[in-house]
Amino acid sequence: MKVLWVRYQLLNHLLLILGVAFLALPLWMVFASSTHDPATIIRDGMQLGLSDQFFETYLGVLTEKKGFTEQVTASMMMINSMILGVGFAVGKIIVSMTAAYAIVYFRFPLGTLLFWIIFTTLLLPLEVRIIPSYKVVADLGMLNSYSGLIIPLIASATGTFYFRQFFRSVPDELLEAAKLDGAGAWKFFIDILLPLSRTMMAALFIIMFVVGWNQYLWPLLMTTDESYSTIVLGIKSVMQTIDGNRLPEYNRGFALAILALIPPVLIVILFQRWFIKGLLESDK
Amino acid sequence: MPQIAIIAVFFLWPSFEAIQLSFYLEDPWGLSNEFVWFENYQTIFEDPEYVGTLIATLIFSLSVTFLSLGLAMLLAVQVDGLLRGGGTYRPLITWAYAIAPAVAGLVARFLFSPQIGPIYDLLNPDGEPPWFEPALDSIDAWVVITSGAVWRQVSVNFIFLLAGLQSIPRSVLEASRIDNPSGFSRFWSVTFPLLAPTLFFLMVINFSYAFFETFAIIDTVFPFGPPAGAASLVYKVYVDGFKGADLGGSSAQSVVLMLFVLALTVVQFRYLEKKIHY
Numbered sequence: 001m002k003v004l005w006v007r008y009q010l011l012n013h014l015l016l017i018l019g020v021a022f023l024a025l026p027l028w029m030v031f032a033s034s035t036h037d038p039a040t041i042i043r044d045g046m047q048l049g050l051s052d053q054f055f056e057t058y059l060g061v062l063t064e065k066k067g068f069t070e071q072v073t074a075s076m077m078m079i080n081s082m083i084l085g086v087g088f089a090v091g092k093i094i095v096s097m098t099a100a101y102a103i104v105y106f107r108f109p110l111g112t113l114l115f116w117i118i119f120t121t122l123l124l125p126l127e128v129r130i131i132p133s134y135k136v137v138a139d140l141g142m143l144n145s146y147s148g149l150i151i152p153l154i155a156s157a158t159g160t161f162y163f164r165q166f167f168r169s170v171p172d173e174l175l176e177a178a179k180l181d182g183a184g185a186w187k188f189f190i191d192i193l194l195p196l197s198r199t200m201m202a203a204l205f206i207i208m209f210v211v212g213w214n215q216y217l218w219p220l221l222m223t224t225d226e227s228y229s230t231i232v233l234g235i236k237s238v239m240q241t242i243d244g245n246r247l248p249e250y251n252r253g254f255a256l257a258i259l260a261l262i263p264p265v266l267i268v269i270l271f272q273r274w275f276i277k278g279l280l281e282s283d284k
Numbered sequence: 285m286p287q288i289a290i291i292a293v294f295f296l297w298p299s300f301e302a303i304q305l306s307f308y309l310e311d312p313w314g315l316s317n318e319f320v321w322f323e324n325y326q327t328i329f330e331d332p333e334y335v336g337t338l339i340a341t342l343i344f345s346l347s348v349t350f351l352s353l354g355l356a357m358l359l360a361v362q363v364d365g366l367l368r369g370g371g372t373y374r375p376l377i378t379w380a381y382a383i384a385p386a387v388a389g390l391v392a393r394f395l396f397s398p399q400i401g402p403i404y405d406l407l408n409p410d411g412e413p414p415w416f417e418p419a420l421d422s423i424d425a426w427v428v429i430t431s432g433a434v435w436r437q438v439s440v441n442f443i444f445l446l447a448g449l450q451s452i453p454r455s456v457l458e459a460s461r462i463d464n465p466s467g468f469s470r471f472w473s474v475t476f477p478l479l480a481p482t483l484f485f486l487m488v489i490n491f492s493y494a495f496f497e498t499f500a501i502i503d504t505v506f507p508f509g510p511p512a513g514a515a516s517l518v519y520k521v522y523v524d525g526f527k528g529a530d531l532g533g534s535s536a537q538s539v540v541l542m543l544f545v546l547a548l549t550v551v552q553f554r555y556l557e558k559k560i561h562y
Contacts, residue, residue, distance in 0.1 A: 009365075009366065012362045012363075012365050012366050013362075013366075015358065015359070015362045016359060016362045016363065016366075016373050019355070019358070019359040019362075019377065019438075020373065020376045020377060022355075022435070022438075023376075023377060023379075023380045023435070023438065023439065024376075026391050026395055026435065027383075027391065029394075029395070029402070030391055030394060033394075033400075041400055042399065042400065045399075045400045045401065045402055045405065046394060046395070046400050046401065046402055125492070125496045125497075125545070127496040127497070127499060127518045127521075127541075128496065128518075128538055128541045128542050128545060129538055129542075130521065130522065130525070130538075131521065131525040131526070131534055131535060131538060132535065132538070134526075210381070210382050213384070214382075214384035214385065214386070214387075216384065216385060216386040216499070216500035216503070217499050217500060217503075217518075217522070220503075221526070232384050232386045232387065232500075233386070235386065235387070235390055235504065236386070236503065236504055236507055239390070239504075239507060248399075250394075250400060253390070253394075254394070257387050257390050257391065260384060260386075260387055261382070261383060261384070261387055264382035264383075264384070265379050265382040265383075267382070268378065268379055268381055268382040269375055269378075269379050272374075272375055272378060275378075275381075276378070276443055276447070279381075279440075279443060279444075280443070280444065280447050
């Protein structure tokens with residue numbers, strides 16, 4: 001009986017190690033290959049072992065201007081990604097918290113109608129309405145700007161529902177106590193709801209940062225000017241120029257993929273507990 | 285209500301515009317608009333390429349959903365079954381959530397690349413003539429796209445399934461252990477039905493992921509366009525609208541997509557309502 005049990009646990013571990021390898025091995029190959037010189041990669045294919053070109057490749061990618069117009073470096077693109085990720089996350093939290101506050105604590109005419117309008121936005125991802133959205137943003141003159149990049153992405157309801165659930169779980173006694181102490185609606189929000197929501201905000205921030213950082217289609221349409229290109233997007237244009245070369249610099253493409261990956265992966269790993277909490281509660 | 289303003293400008297306006305545009309035929313120079321009723325819809329549904337794309341996208345979405353759910357279920361059950369050490373595997377699988385679909389596409393492209401890809405070499409051991417050629421064959425292209433999509437999606441499903449598994453009361457599992465000693469049939473008759481709500485929710489999530497978010501994967505695997513037959517619906521909206529400048533047809537396609545999402549959501553909510561009853 002005991003032997004059986006041990007064998008069973010061994011099988012568990014074996015399958016899990018295979019699963020982890022399935023997820024990690026492709027990226028490891030990309031990383032390992034990025035430390036080789038391009039000639040080796042073209043001759044022998046992707047590599048499993050490390051080589052000595054790490055600093056050369058990554059410093060080159062981060063500081064040399066590349067892309068279609070040869071005007072952007074990977075570090076500039078990473079800054080853009082950071083602005084998009086943080087701007088998207090913060091904007092989403094502000095907008096959805098205030099909206100959820102209004103929905104839960106105020107009764108006003110057309111309230112239910114507004115609620116249903118927000119609700120319908122949950123249904124439609126931006127991908128579905130890219131062309132008209134693009135037209136609207138172009139008409140407003142917001143192409144190639146950070147606001148044009150961020151604001152249309154905020155227009156969905158996920159965060160609102162997340163905060164609405166939470167505000168509803170806040171006991172009414174708190175509101176009554178605050179009223180007795182003479183706190184207005186604004187003060188109640190700032191002094192009571194906001195501190196209570198801290199972990200919720202942190203959890204949502206992490207999810208939304210990753211989502212914002214990873215955006216692809218919308219930045220692709222919005223940024224014809226490469227100085228607004230994000231790193232995720234930059235991979236594509238750099239790869240296209242690489243493809244045209246006689247000696248494609250695959251190592252640079254690999255390095256870019258790794259650079260695009262590091263910040264969101266780090267955040268997910270470092271804040272794993274909040275991240276999982278946010279994911280499980282915000283999507284439902 | 286800042287959200288209402290943002291939604292009105294960036295959501296309602298575009299949606300209505302899509303619906304409106306889908307009833308118009310614009311001449312190629314954008315000089316005149318003609319109201320054509322359902323002609324754009326008729327055109328897209330009579331276009332064998334569009335119908336082909338529709339079917340391909342459906343098959344692709346189903347494959348991604350079932351493959352990534354299956355793999356994630358396998359891993360989640362293993363972690364849940366561990367008496368010790370489950371905590372170490374969790375972050376090792378969770379991190380993959382942060383992979384951008386575009387990066388997943390790029391990695392798939394490298395691994396399947398004819399010049400440098402190890403998987404390409406594995407699949408074509410003899411070299412001439414290669415039987416696996418994603419740049420030319422649409423089924424091979426879908427294999428590459430699906431691998432990238434599944435690879436990236438396993439960890440999200442894993443997180444939800446593990447949470448679902450761990451919320452099943454231990455007492456229920458112990459009771460079933462007495463009734464039913466075989467682990468496998470116990471999984472199907474006890475654990476699986478208890479996980480059904482999570483699984484259903486995940487199916488909807490995965491389906492819409494495969495439908496909408498995999499644009500980035502297709503576009504990075506094939507930066508110059510996929511071979512004929514390997515585009516998804518969203519990719520086609522993009523190509524027809526931005527590269528082909530066929531606004532009416534592309535808007536009609538957008539409206540069809542909206543109806544898809546609407547249907548998915550209605551299904552999900554009807555199910556959730558049912559769930560409340562028990």
